Amino acid sequence: MHLPSFIARRYLFSKAHRNVINIISIVSAAAIGIGCMALIVILSVYNGFDKIVESSYNSYQPDFVITPTKGKVLLSDDAKASLAKMSECYSSSPAEKVQAFPVLEETVYVQYDAVQSVARIKGVPREYESLSGLQDNLADGDFELWFGSFPRAVVEEGLAWSLMLKPQFTTPLEIYLPSRTEDISLIMPSSSLMSLEIRPSGVISLSSANDKGIIYIPDTLARELMELDERECSKIEVFVTWPHGVKPKTLGKAAVRKIREALPKDLTLQDRYQQNETVYKMMRAEKFAIYMILLFVVIVISVNLLASISMLIIEKQEDIQTYRAMGMNTSTVRRSFMLHGWLTCMTGAVAGIALGLLLCWIQHRWGVISMPGNFIVSSYPVVVQAQDVLVTVVSVAAIGLAMAYLPTRSIGQGKTPINKSDD
Numbered sequence: 001m002h003l004p005s006f007i008a009r010r011y012l013f014s015k016a017h018r019n020v021i022n023i024i025s026i027v028s029a030a031a032i033g034i035g036c037m038a039l040i041v042i043l044s045v046y047n048g049f050d051k052i053v054e055s056s057y058n059s060y061q062p063d064f065v066i067t068p069t070k071g072k073v074l075l076s077d078d079a080k081a082s083l084a085k086m087s088e089c090y091s092s093s094p095a096e097k098v099q100a101f102p103v104l105e106e107t108v109y110v111q112y113d114a115v116q117s118v119a120r121i122k123g124v125p126r127e128y129e130s131l132s133g134l135q136d137n138l139a140d141g142d143f144e145l146w147f148g149s150f151p152r153a154v155v156e157e158g159l160a161w162s163l164m165l166k167p168q169f170t171t172p173l174e175i176y177l178p179s180r181t182e183d184i185s186l187i188m189p190s191s192s193l194m195s196l197e198i199r200p201s202g203v204i205s206l207s208s209a210n211d212k213g214i215i216y217i218p219d220t221l222a223r224e225l226m227e228l229d230e231r232e233c234s235k236i237e238v239f240v241t242w243p244h245g246v247k248p249k250t251l252g253k254a255a256v257r258k259i260r261e262a263l264p265k266d267l268t269l270q271d272r273y274q275q276n277e278t279v280y281k282m283m284r285a286e287k288f289a290i291y292m293i294l295l296f297v298v299i300v301i302s303v304n305l306l307a308s309i310s311m312l313i314i315e316k317q318e319d320i321q322t323y324r325a326m327g328m329n330t331s332t333v334r335r336s337f338m339l340h341g342w343l344t345c346m347t348g349a350v351a352g353i354a355l356g357l358l359l360c361w362i363q364h365r366w367g368v369i370s371m372p373g374n375f376i377v378s379s380y381p382v383v384v385q386a387q388d389v390l391v392t393v394v395s396v397a398a399i400g401l402a403m404a405y406l407p408t409r410s411i412g413q414g415k416t417p418i419n420k421s422d423d
Contacts, residue, residue: 003328025308037359044383047287064237064238066235074267098240103122108215109176110173110215123217124218125218137206140160141200156203156215172197175198177194179192337407341403342404364382
């Protein structure tokens with residue numbers, strides 16, 4: 001039997017009468033438990049919001065985007081070899097396929113009735129609207145780029161609101177872009193502008209971070225407006241279709257590395273994370289900040305543990321003398337009291353984590369706490385991650401070990417029954 005652990009458990013679970021030291025120990029363990037519970041619950045709520053944000057992006061963003069390293073235009077033929085390599089990387093099942101769409105983007109000047117604004121056009125092929133998932137974010141009208149043989153436009157909500165645009169109105173949307181081939185005339189500047197009139201068919205609502213004031217139009221019209229030939233495009237958006245409609249959260253790093261190696265040096269490949277790198281970094285920074293704040297609270301709470309162990313050492317001086325008479329040295333006595341403090345901390349931590357997991361399960365199962373206002377979910381989302389639980393356990397265990405070690409250093413020094421020379 002390990003003697004220090006036996007003594008520590010004896011002090012911790014003793015049925016003797018409760019005194020002030022026992023009460024302080026119970027309060028310390030309870031406080032640490034509440035801190036651990038708060039860590040688990042709040043980190044899980046952050047995970048829930050992160051999942052909502054990621055799912056909203058994944059619903060309409062491509063898996064990969066190929067862009068030119070320099071300039072604004074690339075040749076779609078240059079990407080064919082890399083796309084073939086991409087198909088090989090994700091061809092473990094016959095149901096999987098890779099589809100790539102040349103996309104044209106440019107900043108334009110738009111006018112709707114008497115309202116003007118700067119926007120971006122995005123020329124996409126017919127198949128793009130069904131595969132991209134943008135139609136699932138429709139806020140008004142219909143997501144259709146063609147009405148029979150007549151072209152239509154779909155506008156993002158932020159731009160539609162600023163233009164006071166409604167798909168039900170018959171007013172056309174006027175788009176202007178400086179010509180690439182004509183010189184600007186000082187006498188008649190309008191002669192050097194390419195123009196397009198098109199009726200809006202719908203309005204889509206995206207997240208505020210991804211609403212960039214884009215107007216979706218057929219690629220044929222965008223190509224004419226930008227004066228590009230059939231082989232030229234602004235970027236290539238790649239969608240990977242998986243069996244049963246299930247897309248993995250992240251695509252394999254090894255496959256992504258192979259795809260990047262297959263690309264020509266003048267082309268850049270961006271996955272979903274790189275397309276929204278700023279947003280993902282911000283979410284991680286917020287989660288790390290709240291973790292550090294709550295961890296600091298746990299450290300402050302753990303000071304009570306230090307005080308309770310110090311008082312326990314003073315109270316148990318007679319026991320220490322008995323241990324010394326039995327032949328126990330100073331280091332063993334220190335380990336006994338340090339282990340007692342650490343077990344007190346971990347008892348509270350385990351209880352707090354268990355309670356936090358239970359609260360998260362109740363919230364996930366029944367949604368007890370509802371979200372205020374009109375949000376995309378009715379109750380606070382919670383997603384428990386094993387790494388959060390592991391980090392919480394390790395952090396609190398380290399804090400408890402430090403707080404339990406500090407007061408035991410006094411044993412064997414000064415007026416304590418055991419001298420330091422007894423080690």
